[in-house]
Amino acid sequence: xxxxxxxxxxxxxxxxxxxxxxxxxxxxxxxxxxxxxxxxxxxxxxxxxxxxxxxxxxxxxxxxxxxxxxxxxxxxxxxxxxxxxxxxxxxxxxxxxxxxxxxxxxxxxxxxxxxxxxxxxxxxxxxxxxxxxxxxxxxxxxxxxxxxxxxxxxxxxxxxxxxxxxxxxxxxxxxxxxxxxxxxxxxxxxxxxxxxxxxxxxxxxxxxxxxxxxxxxxxxxxxxxxxxxxxxxxxxxxxxxxxxxxxxxxxxxxxxxxxxxxxxxxxxxxxxxxxxxxxxxxxxxxxxxxxxxxxxxxxxxxxxxxxxxxxxxxxxxxxxxxxxxxxxx
Amino acid sequence: xxxxxxxxxxxxxxxxxxxxxxxxxxxxxxxxxxxxxxxxxxxxxxxxxxxxxxxxxxxxxxxxxxxxxxxxxxxxxxxxxxxxxxxxxxxxxxxxxxxxxxxxxxxxxxxxxxxxxxxxxxxxxxxxxxxxxxxxxxxxxxxxxxxxxxxxxxxxxxxxxxxxxxxxxxxxxxxxxxxxxxxxxxxxxxxxxxxxxxxxxxxxxxxxxxxxxxxxxxxxxxxxxxxxxxxxxxxxxxxxxxxxxxxxxxxxxxxxxxxxxxxxxxxxxxxxxxxxxxxxxxxxx
Numbered sequence: 001x002x003x004x005x006x007x008x009x010x011x012x013x014x015x016x017x018x019x020x021x022x023x024x025x026x027x028x029x030x031x032x033x034x035x036x037x038x039x040x041x042x043x044x045x046x047x048x049x050x051x052x053x054x055x056x057x058x059x060x061x062x063x064x065x066x067x068x069x070x071x072x073x074x075x076x077x078x079x080x081x082x083x084x085x086x087x088x089x090x091x092x093x094x095x096x097x098x099x100x101x102x103x104x105x106x107x108x109x110x111x112x113x114x115x116x117x118x119x120x121x122x123x124x125x126x127x128x129x130x131x132x133x134x135x136x137x138x139x140x141x142x143x144x145x146x147x148x149x150x151x152x153x154x155x156x157x158x159x160x161x162x163x164x165x166x167x168x169x170x171x172x173x174x175x176x177x178x179x180x181x182x183x184x185x186x187x188x189x190x191x192x193x194x195x196x197x198x199x200x201x202x203x204x205x206x207x208x209x210x211x212x213x214x215x216x217x218x219x220x221x222x223x224x225x226x227x228x229x230x231x232x233x234x235x236x237x238x239x240x241x242x243x244x245x246x247x248x249x250x251x252x253x254x255x256x257x258x259x260x261x262x263x264x265x266x267x268x269x270x271x272x273x274x275x276x277x278x279x280x281x282x283x284x285x286x287x288x289x290x291x292x293x294x295x296x297x298x299x300x301x302x303x304x305x306x307x308x309x310x311x312x313x314x315x316x317x318x319x320x321x322x323x324x325x326x327x328x329x
Numbered sequence: 330x331x332x333x334x335x336x337x338x339x340x341x342x343x344x345x346x347x348x349x350x351x352x353x354x355x356x357x358x359x360x361x362x363x364x365x366x367x368x369x370x371x372x373x374x375x376x377x378x379x380x381x382x383x384x385x386x387x388x389x390x391x392x393x394x395x396x397x398x399x400x401x402x403x404x405x406x407x408x409x410x411x412x413x414x415x416x417x418x419x420x421x422x423x424x425x426x427x428x429x430x431x432x433x434x435x436x437x438x439x440x441x442x443x444x445x446x447x448x449x450x451x452x453x454x455x456x457x458x459x460x461x462x463x464x465x466x467x468x469x470x471x472x473x474x475x476x477x478x479x480x481x482x483x484x485x486x487x488x489x490x491x492x493x494x495x496x497x498x499x500x501x502x503x504x505x506x507x508x509x510x511x512x513x514x515x516x517x518x519x520x521x522x523x524x525x526x527x528x529x530x531x532x533x534x535x536x537x538x539x540x541x542x543x544x545x546x547x548x549x550x551x552x553x554x555x556x557x558x559x560x561x562x563x564x565x566x567x568x569x570x571x572x573x574x575x576x577x578x579x580x581x582x583x584x585x586x587x588x589x590x591x592x593x594x595x596x597x598x599x600x601x602x603x604x605x606x607x608x609x610x611x612x613x614x
Contacts, residue, residue: 036518040434043427044487048453051484055461119355122347132600133359139596141547143564144585147571148365151578203608252459255549265572286463287554299460306457
């Protein structure tokens with residue numbers, strides 16, 4: 001590329017006046033080199049600007065108005081929506097539900113994913129077949145997952161309660177009891193994502209040099225000891241990566257609680273909002289009760305919550321990663 | 330003594346065949362993974378009365394086709410399938426096209442502001458754009474796009490994760506020399522992209538395509554906001570089925586089974602590549 005241009009300018013050099021004159025083709029080629037990159041990256045920036053950045057900024061503007069879906073000229077109310085929000089019991093309930101479901105769905109998921117990855121890391125017949133198998137739930141849509149599990153966890157006719165009764169336990173009110181409903185929703189999340197995360201952990205396990213295991217082996221460490229003292233510490237960055245990526249999605253959980261409701265089509269997240277999440281509350285406020293200003297305030301607060309959790313995660317990651325590096329030495 | 334290291338190596342690296350217990354646990358995990366599919370087909374192939382039994386029969390009945398037929402009567406399911414194919418197909422095509430182009434530019438072209446702009450792309454990965462749906466809905470209503478498929482297509486034309494992924498992959502597999510050689514031979518930029526870059530990044534582009542198709546096919550919140558029951562995607566039609574006052578589960582689960590079958594077929598055919606893509610992305614991650 002540079003060769004072409006240099007040769008062109010050398011040929012033009014003897015011309016007595018001004019800058020070298022280029023033929024149309026050469027100028028075209030120069031423009032091509034200069035402007036093509038911008039053209040190629042433009043679609044992303046245009047799309048992100050129009051449907052990502054602008055709506056987010058406009059959300060913060062809207063949150064300062066008392067605006068309804070049909071009433072175009074809502075009054076400017078300053079931070080009144082936020083003041084109201086912080087005194088709103090339903091908001092705090094939804095925030096608590098979101099964190100509760102998030103924790104219940106992240107912790108067991110990581111533990112089981114590591115165990116499944118360890119199983120997959122043994123010498124299996126048809127290894128790819130098993131890997132495809134554990135990924136199977138990942139292809140099912142969230143809506144289908146929500147419908148199927150709402151049926152399995154049904155209070156009167158659900159299979160889970162049927163099994164519990166057969167085994168001599170009491171039925172559990174999976175919809176009505178707050179903790180039970182969080183557990184049921186977390187089960188959906190875990191069911192869909194554990195296999196996916198197991199594959200990510202498996203990839204990290206495969207990347208651990210065999211020499212480290214051999215050294216531990218010569219030192220007399222048995223399989224379990226090697227797993228705890230060698231494999232786990234080296235997996236730490238990957239585990240944190242898994243946790244961090246599930247944070248942003250986990251805090252915006254919407255489909256599962258919406259479809260879990262025993263009252264179909266409802267956005268309440270249960271009769272007393274016992275499993276309504278923040279995104280579900282935002283959706284309800286914007287598109288059911290149609291208070292766009294107030295819903296925008298909810299969206300913006302959730303945005304800040306996600307940023308804070310992400311930053312905490314990031315700092316935690318760095319600290320844990322450095323400690324991990326020191327351990328290795 | 331000479332044989333010892335080999336023995337140790339073999340044992341340490343797990344060259345021993347996996348034990349009975351490993352298979353047992355994996356089979357248990359797989360059964361757990363498959364059971365909800367099986368259950369929904371089971372209910373869909375009988376009638377809802379089976380749910381009243383405490384220990385329901387575990388053999389499929391013969392009503393699946395009649396339940397499936399009722400799905401098509403209750404909601405515009407053919408239309409929903411067609412809409413989902415149009416939306417996911419278009420979004421997949423444009424995402425792969427724009428992501429490979431931008432990945433090519435970020436990885437192998439020199440231009441002012443390249444690093445800063447790429448950093449911006451990475452930063453947007455963390456932005457929950459889902460939270461901007463209120464103004465986005467107002468804008469779509471303003472354009473008269475509410476209820477139309479383009480309202481679901483346009484916001485998803487290209488994603489940050491796609492650009493990021495293709496940039497990383499292109500930087501690994503396309504050497505600078507190859508591009509310069511093509512330039513010397515007189516290729517324009519777009520021909521370099523088409524004849525040099527695109528063939529080299531095809532595996533990553535294929536994975537991105539599958540990933541995008543599945544994400545788009547399964548998308549729910551935004552279509553729920555902007556589309557309506559007359560012109561739904563598959564997911565919206567499913568939600569409609571479940572929204573009746575009385576939920577007929579053999580009908581609803583026939584719907585979920587029907588909606589899952591196409592993507593299940595795609596998965597059975599391309600599962601190996603999807604697994605490879607996820608594991609590759611993880612190591613680079």
